[in-house]
Amino acid sequence: MDVRTLCLGALMGGDATGYEIRKMFEDGTFSHFQIASLGSIYPALTKLTQDGLVTFVEQEQENRPDKKIYCLTSEGRRKFIRTLLQVRPAEDRYRSDILFTLTFAEELPVEMTEALIDEFAARHEAMTQMIDPHNPDKPHSAANPGRDEDGNLKPGCQFVAGLGQAMCEASLKFIRENKQGLIDDLKTFKANKP
Amino acid sequence: MDVRTLCLGALMGGDATGYEIRKMFEDGTFSHFQIASLGSIYPALTKLTQDGLVTFVEQEQENRPDKKIYCLTSEGRRKFIRTLLQVRPAEDRYRSDILFTLTFAEELPVEMTEALIDEFAARHEAMTQMIDPHNPDKPHSAANPGRDEDGNLKPGCQFVAGLGQAMCEASLKFIRENKQGLIDDLKTFKANKP
DNA sequence: ATTGACTATATCAATTCGATATATGACAAT
DNA sequence: ATTGTCATATATCGAATTGATATAGTCAAT
Incomplete structure (x- = not known):
């Protein structure tokens, strides 16, 4: 498009x-x-x-x-x-320099890996705030259409927002549950291969 | 990058x-x-x-x-x-024509909305298959590096793969739980506004 | 028989990004 | 006091990237 x-x-x-x-x-x-x-x-x-x-x-x-x-x-x-x-919709594409970098975590200082993950989490945290249609500090400006005359969010927009939230939440949950494990793995990995 | x-x-x-x-x-x-x-x-x-x-x-x-x-x-x-x-990693960017189109679901035939959601789900289903490091039909080719000499997936790659899977699963789960609701909403929405 | 899919490199027009220029006001920091 | 940065607003342009196309042969399927 x-x-x-x-x-x-x-x-x-x-x-x-x-x-x-x-x-x-x-x-x-x-x-x-x-x-x-x-x-x-x-x-x-x-x-x-x-x-x-x-x-x-x-x-x-x-x-x-x-x-x-x-x-x-x-x-x-x-x-x-x-x-x-x-028009047949194009394939979805997700682009993340952070995830690309994390793929090479073995080559980086562990502190940097941790910082990258924290940054990823922070950005997704900010995104959930931005997506949330009920967020009070989100202005009813021209940048936020998708509502009808009564101020109700249209069904399509609501669905898409919900989907975005679900994906953000899932990534944050995954990080909460797996960050420490990765850090530990990296430490043993590096200890074995100097 | x-x-x-x-x-x-x-x-x-x-x-x-x-x-x-x-x-x-x-x-x-x-x-x-x-x-x-x-x-x-x-x-x-x-x-x-x-x-x-x-x-x-x-x-x-x-x-x-x-x-x-x-x-x-x-x-x-x-x-x-x-x-x-x-290099400071650039912001993540996700681009989806399907979600953009769904934002305007009210303007489209309900069957098309349903087809778009199914297509979205199918593509994400395929993606989980592609990401899964344990997938047996995934060849150990040049297109799938990220393993050490013993064939073990490196920690960084494993983490990133897991994160991708979690996001895909979350979107599939959301669709399972909310698709019908959207379809119903659209029908009443359209019934009220001819 | 012929269409389409896969391997493999290469080029190129059209599109899009990212930075910059211009102009002004507000507000915070030094 | 003054510097810096952010926000509003439009516009342009070089550089990067996409997406299509060309070339060329193999193989499987219809």
């Missing part, structure tokens, strides 16, 4: 600026299962405008650059749904 | 061809937490050769293109370890 399609999806939750769309992928609704950088979002929005799939109104701001608030056209909306229906 | 570093890491487990390195990321040891395509691996190996971090011997084959079997130099090995020690 290319960034253009992702932008259309982001605008399904309501009008937004390019900056706000990036936040949806950085902090917001999509952050735990999609990625898009500003360097791809802005050109995508320009292209979508040219193709008539979105429009924008420019909002002047005091002492700040103008905002461009983008809005799906009815054609953009139709195009997005059609894409979802037609 | 760039593809050059990933290639060095792949060669830590023993000599391999570019094709075999891709398999490590496609099917093998690294497949569930790193990605690298052939289009990036071959140029990376060329660059690494120029920099003296790997060497290769060309092996003629009957009725096939020659194999280039790449091998870490001692400098390459040192460089790799140094990189692991120095």
Whole structure:
């Protein structure tokens, strides 16, 4: 799925600026299962405008650059749904430098291994906070759509959030139960092979 | 972490061809937490050769293109370890078109939502098989390093494999417990909003 | 017979990332 | 006082990477 399609999806939750769309992928609704950088979002929005799939109104701001608030056209909306229906979703891909590094734990100081695991845990801890739809310090901003008029989370979003939480919790649980074992294994491993 | 570093890491487990390195990321040891395509691996190996971090011997084959079997130099090995020690690992990133699509479940036919969830489950089921170090149909090929001379899985690899399994199992469990609920929610949701 | 899958290397256009530039205000730290 | 950093906001661009394609032969299946 290319960034253009992702932008259309982001605008399904309501009008937004390019900056706000990036936040949806950085902090917001999509952050735990999609990625898009500003360097791809802005050109995508320009292209979508040219193709008539979105429009924008420019909002002047005091002492700040103008905002461009983008809005799906009815054609953009139709195009997005059609894409979802037609395109075969790509394989999921998970990318983790930390896990890659841990694969070579035998070659590293044990303290570093421990620090890497702690870092992994901390990041996943932060992610559960971010995903949690009931989290009170999560603002009801443009970066967190997926709700209907009454403020209820839509079923699809709720399911996806729950799935993300379950995966985070599982990894945290695994670390709690297996970190010390790995450290011990590494120590004996290193003692045997100097 | 760039593809050059990933290639060095792949060669830590023993000599391999570019094709075999891709398999490590496609099917093998690294497949569930790193990605690298052939289009990036071959140029990376060329660059690494120029920099003296790997060497290769060309092996003629009957009725096939020659194999280039790449091998870490001692400098390459040192460089790799140094990189692991120095480089701050990038944020983990998980990318899933299926989950993104499910976010818009309200806009799709319920049958499609169900099919997407089943597909997600099937892929994760396949992944657990692939990760499992005890899986008997997993060959002891160049695509599956991470073992010492006695065939024992190294502690770091075992930990990472276990973590991957735990996350897969958690997602499968979540789906078993919540799929029907989502389908029901969607039906009532759609009934209320025609 | 022919389609598709596997081994093997290589190239390349299109896409995307990540860093940087620009402008301003707020707030914390030294 | 001043420096640093963070947040808002858009935009550009080189570098890295993907994904498709070319080449070429073997093998199994339809």
